[in-house]
Amino acid sequence: xxxxxxxxxxxxxxxxxxxxxxxxxxxxxxxxxxxxxxxxxxxxxxxxxxxxxxxxxxxxxxxxxxxxxxxxxxxxxxxxxxxxxxxxxxxxxxxxxxxxxxxxxxxxxxxxxxxxxxxxxxxxxxxxxxxxxxxxxxxxxxxxxxxxxxxxxxxxxxxxxxxxxxxxxxxxxxxxxxxxxxxxxxxxxxxxxxxxxxxxxxxxxxxxxxxxxxxxxxxxxxxxxxxxxxxxxxxxxxxxxxxxxxxxxxxxxxxxxxxxxxxxxxxxxxxxxxxxxxxxxxxxxxxxxxxxxxxxxxxxxxxxxxxxxxxxxxxxxxxxxxxxxxxxxxxxxxxxxxxxxxxxxxxxxxxxxxxxxxxxxxxxxxxxxxxxxxxxxxxxxxxxxxxxxxxxxxxxxxxxxxxxxxxxxxxxxxxxxxxxxxxxxxxxxxxxxxxxxxxxxxxxxxxxxxxxxxxxxxxxxxxxxxxxxxxxxxxxxxxxxxxxxxxxx
Numbered sequence: 001x002x003x004x005x006x007x008x009x010x011x012x013x014x015x016x017x018x019x020x021x022x023x024x025x026x027x028x029x030x031x032x033x034x035x036x037x038x039x040x041x042x043x044x045x046x047x048x049x050x051x052x053x054x055x056x057x058x059x060x061x062x063x064x065x066x067x068x069x070x071x072x073x074x075x076x077x078x079x080x081x082x083x084x085x086x087x088x089x090x091x092x093x094x095x096x097x098x099x100x101x102x103x104x105x106x107x108x109x110x111x112x113x114x115x116x117x118x119x120x121x122x123x124x125x126x127x128x129x130x131x132x133x134x135x136x137x138x139x140x141x142x143x144x145x146x147x148x149x150x151x152x153x154x155x156x157x158x159x160x161x162x163x164x165x166x167x168x169x170x171x172x173x174x175x176x177x178x179x180x181x182x183x184x185x186x187x188x189x190x191x192x193x194x195x196x197x198x199x200x201x202x203x204x205x206x207x208x209x210x211x212x213x214x215x216x217x218x219x220x221x222x223x224x225x226x227x228x229x230x231x232x233x234x235x236x237x238x239x240x241x242x243x244x245x246x247x248x249x250x251x252x253x254x255x256x257x258x259x260x261x262x263x264x265x266x267x268x269x270x271x272x273x274x275x276x277x278x279x280x281x282x283x284x285x286x287x288x289x290x291x292x293x294x295x296x297x298x299x300x301x302x303x304x305x306x307x308x309x310x311x312x313x314x315x316x317x318x319x320x321x322x323x324x325x326x327x328x329x330x331x332x333x334x335x336x337x338x339x340x341x342x343x344x345x346x347x348x349x350x351x352x353x354x355x356x357x358x359x360x361x362x363x364x365x366x367x368x369x370x371x372x373x374x375x376x377x378x379x380x381x382x383x384x385x386x387x388x389x390x391x392x393x394x395x396x397x398x399x400x401x402x403x404x405x406x407x408x409x410x411x412x413x414x415x416x417x418x419x420x421x422x423x424x425x426x427x428x429x430x431x432x433x434x435x436x437x438x439x440x441x442x443x444x445x446x447x448x449x450x451x452x453x454x455x456x457x458x459x460x461x462x463x464x465x466x467x468x469x470x471x472x473x474x475x476x477x478x479x480x481x482x483x484x485x486x487x488x489x
Contacts, residue, residue, distance in 0.1 A: 001190045001307045001354075029138070030234065031055045031172055032198040039165075039205040039242065044158050046147040050169060054139050057195070058175045061132040065141060066180040067125040067170035069117065070192075071101035073185035074150045074157065079121040080185040082154055083303055084414045087187075090318065091152050091303040099150035099157060101168075106143045113141070124182050125170050143170065152303075153318075159301030161264055161317060162243040163209075166309060167192070171237070174345075174456075183347045186408040188417040189354070190307075190339075190346040192237070196454045199232040203240065210246040212262045212298045214238045214311045232311065234291075234454060236343055239309035241298045249273045253281055260296040268322055272297070275326055279333045282364060286442055287337055288449040295336065297329060308335030326371065331361045342452040348407045350417070351482070352462055355404075355425015359433070360445075362426065379430050382423050386488050389419045402484035404428075405459060427488060428481040435477065436470040444469030 034051040054065050073080050076098040083091040106115040106127055114128040125143075133139050147168050150157045155166040173180040174193050185191050199215060207226045211217065215232030232238060245264035251273060252258045257280065261273050276297055284290055292311050302316040306328040313332035319325045334357045344352040366375035393416065394400040401412075404420050411417035433441045447469030452461060459482065467474045480486040 001304055028057070029055050029136070030196060030198050032200070033169070033171075033238065035169060035199075035201045035203075037201065037203040039163075039203060041206050041209075044149040044151075044163075046149070046165070046168060048147065048169065049142070049144050051140060051142045052170075052172065054133075054141055054172055056133045056135050056137055056139075056175075059135055060178075061134045062175070063129055063132055065127050065129065065133075065139070066173040066182060067127070068173055068182070069101050069103075069119075069123050069125050069170055070167040070185055071099060071147050071156060071169075072117075072122045074098060074152065074154075075100035075122070078185075080123065081187050082152070082185060084187045086414070087303050091154055093153065093160075094151055097151035097157075099148045099152075101170075102146045102148075103170075104144045104146065106141065108142075109140050110142075115143075119182055120184055123184055124173070124180075145170070153301040153316075154303050155307060155314075161245050162241050162298075162300040164239075164241055164300055164302065164314065166239040166307070166314075167237075169238070172197075181345075181347075183407070184409070186347070188408045188411050188414055189350045189421065191408055193345045193347050194236055194343075195456070196234045196236050196343070199230070199235065199238045201230045201232075201238065201240075203228050203230070205242055208244050209242045210244075210248070210262070211240060211242055212246070212260065212296045212312060213240040214309055216294060232292075235310035236340055237309050239312055239314075241300050241312070241314065243300070251277065253277050254284075256293065257290060258294045260294060262296060263299040265317055266299060266325075272325075272329065275329060276333065278368065279330050279364060282367065283334065283337060283360070287360075287445050288341075290336060291341065291453075295333070297333070306332040308332045308339055310336070310340050327361065330364055331357055334360045334364075337449060341454060342449060343454070343456045344458070345456065349405065349459055350408065350421045351404045351425040351428075352457060352459065354421045356429055358422050358426040359429035362430070363433075375430075379427070382426050382430075383488060386419055386423045386427065389415065389423070390488070393419075403482065404484070405482045424481065424488070428478070428486075431481070432466065432470075432474060432477060435474070436472050440470040440472070 032053045036049045038047045056062055073082050106113045108130050116126045118124055127141055153159045156168050171194055173182055204225050204227045207221055211228050213230050215230045217228050217230050219226055219228040246262045249261045249269055259276050263269055296312040298314050299317050300314050302314050305316050305319055307314040315328055319328055338357045339353040362375050362378045365371050365373040390400050444466045448465040451465055463475050463478045
């Protein structure tokens with residue numbers, strides 16, 4: 001996610017997918033989500049029937065399955081706030097508003113199931129299984145629920161120009177180290193962690209709306225409503241945006257990937273479409289193929305600069321300066337590689353995707369001089385910004401924690417998270433780039449991508465892949481940054 005418009009320059013302001021068969025083989029049996037959704041624009045609700053064919057990818061038998069209920073972070077009285085105090089007025093332009101998810105029923109293999117909404121903050125749905133689920137086996141969990149949307153410019157909610165439908169559905173918690181990972185929503189960064197899965201979603205909505213989404217759409221129009229079926233294979237999440245105001249532009253590159261641009265306030269739409277194509281083709285050439293058949297860039301009401309989801313990125317309509325708009329688009333598109341195809345635990349290790357994405361954004365502009373942003377200038381700006389942050393923060397707080405390897409809830413403020421994840425992450429990868437040289441850095445990027453396709457990359461994976469790919473032992477460099485020992489001069 002883009003916590004600010006662009007941290008570096010505006011700190012102070014397979015057979016995995018249809019159409020790409022054979023590109024990258026992924027032979028693991030995936031969990032799948034099948035949803036039938038009715039959107040009510042009068043009451044701003046989603047009525048959903050969902051079936052999850054859950055695959056036990058752990059090495060033990062499970063007696064239950066747990067799901068994140070991210071939509072409950074928007075409810076009144078939630079402990080986990082979805083926005084920081086300083087961003088509240090922008091998120092809620094019409095005053096405080098609330099939403100929630102109400103689980104009405106759950107069945108397991110067509111039999112009634114015991115379930116509980118709990119966790120630390122009504123953020124986890126626990127479904128008891130009728131019998132133990134052994135490794136590599138599958139169970140069918142069906143549920144009915146209603147999501148009420150808040151009037152908020154955020155990942156999930158309705159605003160003046162669009163309705164963002166992201167993180168609205170119960171998504172299976174990752175299982176590792178003997179338990180399900182049940183982290184709370186957090187206003188710092190992206191509090192998400194999920195495995196790749198298959199999706200088959202049908203949504204019915206008023207016919208004066210247009211739909212942008214993850215995956216491939218087929219739409220039927222009726223007198224009063226439209227019905228869109230969306231399929232997505234081997235993706236890490238699923239998101240949609242509805243708007244009555246969308247204009248669209250599309251083009252296909254490499255006879256393989258369709259670019260869709262949904263917007264309602266962009267006088268430079270043709271230039272934006274060209275930029276999207278430049279980003280996608282440049283990083284396909286320098287990192288690895290984008291293994292899906294479409295990518296959508298969507299202008300929408302959003303409290304931060306932008307947000308990434310598989311096959312779709314959200315760009316805030318509050319970013320009114322076009323140069324900044326370009327920067328946000330590049331950053332969010334690069335998340336298709338770093339977070340989308342190569343996953344990571346965003347709650348515990350936000351620097352893995354955000355730091356690398358920020359540096360790759362800098363590299364893109366260095367290689368495209370027509371945008372008048374050089375690497376030297378951007379890195380110098382990042383360095384000065386970080387030094388100022390550390391000095392000011394230390395004088396106000398008495399000290400500053402500059403470590404990077406910590407979960408979202410261990411950053412005391414949003415600026416502390418942003419500077420240590422985005423800015424310092426950029427400086428870390430810039431240091432490695434300077435140490436190994438451009439050729440070896442690109443070789444390491446490709447190696448990292450190819451060896452972590454559709455997987456979850458850990459800090460150890462990042463360090464080992466960049467060391468192996470570049471042919472240099474980089475553990476000491478990474479460690480000095482991650483543990484806060486390096487001195488930024």
